[in-house]
Amino acid sequence: MSGGSGIRFDRVSVAYDGTTVLDSLDLTVEPGEVMALLGPSGSGKTTALRAVAGFVRPASGRVFIGDRDVTALPPHRRGVGMVVQQYALFPHMRVEDNVAFGLRAQKVAKGEIRGRVAEALEMTGMAAYARRHPRELSGGQQQRVAIARALAIRPGVLLLDEPLSALDAQLRSGMLAELSRLHRELPDMSILYVTHDQIEALTLADRIAVMDKARLRDVGTPRELYRAPRTAFTASFVGNANLLPVTVGAEGVAFGGTELKVATGDAAPGASATLCVRPHLVGLGTGPNQVAGTVSEVQWRGATHRLYVDVAGHRVMADLRELREPPAHGDSVLLHFAPDDAVLLSAGVTTDG
Amino acid sequence: MASAAMAAPPKKHPKSPKSSGSRPRIPTWAWALPPVAVLGLVFLYPLALVVQQSFQPDTGGTSLQPYADVLASPSFLEALRTTVWIAVAATVGALVLGFVLALVIAFVPFPGGKAVARFIDVFLSFPSFLITLALLFIYGTVGMANGLWTDVTGAAEGPFQFLTTPWGVLLAEITYFTPFVMRPLLAAFSGIDTAQLEVASSLGARPARIVRQVILPEARPALAAGGSLVLVLCLNEFGIVLFTGAKGVTTLPMLVYSKAILESDYPGACVVAVVNVLVSVGLYGLYRVVSRRAGA
Numbered sequence: 001m002s003g004g005s006g007i008r009f010d011r012v013s014v015a016y017d018g019t020t021v022l023d024s025l026d027l028t029v030e031p032g033e034v035m036a037l038l039g040p041s042g043s044g045k046t047t048a049l050r051a052v053a054g055f056v057r058p059a060s061g062r063v064f065i066g067d068r069d070v071t072a073l074p075p076h077r078r079g080v081g082m083v084v085q086q087y088a089l090f091p092h093m094r095v096e097d098n099v100a101f102g103l104r105a106q107k108v109a110k111g112e113i114r115g116r117v118a119e120a121l122e123m124t125g126m127a128a129y130a131r132r133h134p135r136e137l138s139g140g141q142q143q144r145v146a147i148a149r150a151l152a153i154r155p156g157v158l159l160l161d162e163p164l165s166a167l168d169a170q171l172r173s174g175m176l177a178e179l180s181r182l183h184r185e186l187p188d189m190s191i192l193y194v195t196h197d198q199i200e201a202l203t204l205a206d207r208i209a210v211m212d213k214a215r216l217r218d219v220g221t222p223r224e225l226y227r228a229p230r231t232a233f234t235a236s237f238v239g240n241a242n243l244l245p246v247t248v249g250a251e252g253v254a255f256g257g258t259e260l261k262v263a264t265g266d267a268a269p270g271a272s273a274t275l276c277v278r279p280h281l282v283g284l285g286t287g288p289n290q291v292a293g294t295v296s297e298v299q300w301r302g303a304t305h306r307l308y309v310d311v312a313g314h315r316v317m318a319d320l321r322e323l324r325e326p327p328a329h330g331d332s333v334l335l336h337f338a339p340d341d342a343v344l345l346s347a348g349v350t351t352d353g
Numbered sequence: 354m355a356s357a358a359m360a361a362p363p364k365k366h367p368k369s370p371k372s373s374g375s376r377p378r379i380p381t382w383a384w385a386l387p388p389v390a391v392l393g394l395v396f397l398y399p400l401a402l403v404v405q406q407s408f409q410p411d412t413g414g415t416s417l418q419p420y421a422d423v424l425a426s427p428s429f430l431e432a433l434r435t436t437v438w439i440a441v442a443a444t445v446g447a448l449v450l451g452f453v454l455a456l457v458i459a460f461v462p463f464p465g466g467k468a469v470a471r472f473i474d475v476f477l478s479f480p481s482f483l484i485t486l487a488l489l490f491i492y493g494t495v496g497m498a499n500g501l502w503t504d505v506t507g508a509a510e511g512p513f514q515f516l517t518t519p520w521g522v523l524l525a526e527i528t529y530f531t532p533f534v535m536r537p538l539l540a541a542f543s544g545i546d547t548a549q550l551e552v553a554s555s556l557g558a559r560p561a562r563i564v565r566q567v568i569l570p571e572a573r574p575a576l577a578a579g580g581s582l583v584l585v586l587c588l589n590e591f592g593i594v595l596f597t598g599a600k601g602v603t604t605l606p607m608l609v610y611s612k613a614i615l616e617s618d619y620p621g622a623c624v625v626a627v628v629n630v631l632v633s634v635g636l637y638g639l640y641r642v643v644s645r646r647a648g649a
Contacts, residue, residue: 053555076554076559081555084552090553090566092570092571102557106557
């Protein structure tokens with residue numbers, strides 16, 4: 001397997017017992033790209049990964065690895081590396097034999113195996129543990145071995161299925177950094193990364209594919225999806241979001257009787273739309289685009305205060321840097337946000353009124 | 354957590370011994386007495402009687418004469434040889450067949466797979482002669498297979514005459530004892546994470562390699578357990594051998610039966626019984642040692 005193959009889904013649908021779990025997915029992962037499949041459970045993201053690995057057979061559509069149509073190939077002939085949430089190390093084999101498993105299966109010359117095992121273990125920082133059994137390792141170490149095992153066969157495509165979910169928060173952020181480093185060291189390898197964690201997706205991915213209810217909802221770079229989400233689902237799943245129902249006006253939008261200055265793009269005046277404002281971009285007190293409301297709840301989160309404010313019958317969240325004197329429940333407050341910090345969701349515009 | 358757990362006991366500790374009052378406490382070992390008594394009465398005592406009888410020839414007194422007689426007799430040596438080879442072959446056969454069948458049931462999804470697994474449990478409760486009876490219906494001298502053959506070809510006899518040979522006994526024992534191997538194997542297989550098998554195949558391993566290097570090592574304890582059970586059961590199997598009507602196949606239990614019931618040679622029967630027990634325990638012990646050394 002040489003590097004740089006990329007993955008292409010061509011209208012791939014998968015159904016179990018008549019239920020469609022993946023609905024005509026069209027998606028291309030470029031050679032060397034890290035693509036995150038982000039979505040809640042049951043969104044079809046794991047099914048998409050399993051279709052690449054060969055564990056589910058699409059009901060229709062084709063899967064390509066590089067320019068090879070692998071739709072009908074059994075898993076052992078696809079040459080993909082795979083890392084799963086529960087590590088799935090072979091318990092009766094030492095670490096070095098786990099890593100060598102793929103090389104032996106692919107009949108790599110005996111003399112070469114030793115060197116490639118050492119190289120893979122070196123790359124994941126597990127060289128000192130070669131003679132251990134999996135049960136003698138911590139969760140994070142086991143996951144490193146699982147990654148080394150997948151990398152040893154030098155796959156063109158690496159599939160990661162919720163690889164950090166079983167680790168605690170601190171280990172997870174360490175492993176995220178490790179994965180970024182590995183990708184810098186292996187720039188030709190495409191990575192398909194399935195996760196329900198937006199932080200992992202934002203940190204690691206070149207592009208994020210947002211999935212929901214068996215369908216692909218959005219694809220874009222983390223920055224695009226975060227700064228200018230197209231749909232309400234993307235806005236609320238990639239980061240937190242205030243989604244305010246507004247009416248498009250001449251030079252902005254109207255929200256509960258208040259005129260707000262925001263870019264409206266090509267939305268026609270009079271149309272109803274949804275305005276997305278990130279909670280951490282909302283300020284307290286007077287400013288541009290200010291709205292008045294009543295505090296319904298205050299949560300202290302250490303570094304920040306989260307205010308829930310009722311504005312014209314809608315709940316607006318504001319994440320504020322820890323306040324010396326936070327407002328109390330029932331206080332009247334003013335909130336504001338910069339015109340640049342609000343996005344009119346393009347998919348949510350309807351011109352019925 | 355730890356400090357809370359450490360702090361809690363001292364509060365209660367000084368009081369708890371007194372709350373049990375001044376009644377003398379029953380020592381723990383005393384609880385073992387009733388089961389040992391029952392075991393001794395219904396199991397060990399009769400066994401001791403058998404052993405005692407084996408040293409008392411019909412001519413009176415206590416001597417090793419019955420042993421000398423039996424061990425020197427060709428019929429005994431023949432029975433011993435037959436018993437051991439049939440038992441070992443049946444065990445190997447049941448292990449191989451059971452492993453393959455359990456593999457299919459556990460890892461190849463097919464409609465009714467669960468029902469088959471459930472049926473294995475029911476099968477275990479069948480009496481062993483039932484299988485032999487069923488085989489007789491099919492392969493017996495006047496069974497279905499031979500009947501079909503004679504009807505079609507007009508020959509006087511069918512070609513299936515193996516049921517009354519040692520091979521018939523072997524077939525019946527493998528058929529009957531295979532589920533005993535499958536039961537622990539299915540339990541072991543259900544404990545194997547399917548993600549392991551998937552990762553193995555994505556690493557380029559074909560099914561045969563996955564079975565050999567991933568599944569088999571994890572099934573070894575179950576194979577050892579099932580195999581040792583079947584070995585011991587086969588050594589002592591009586592019903593199957595009796596029901597095949599194989600006159601030439603005399604195993605140790607059959608020899609005990611014929612000596613005791615047909616020849617009224619009780620000391621001789623007891624000698625064979627004692628040997629049978631020793632062989633069972635000996636082979637079982639050997640099997641455990643070997644399978645433990647194999648990494649089970």
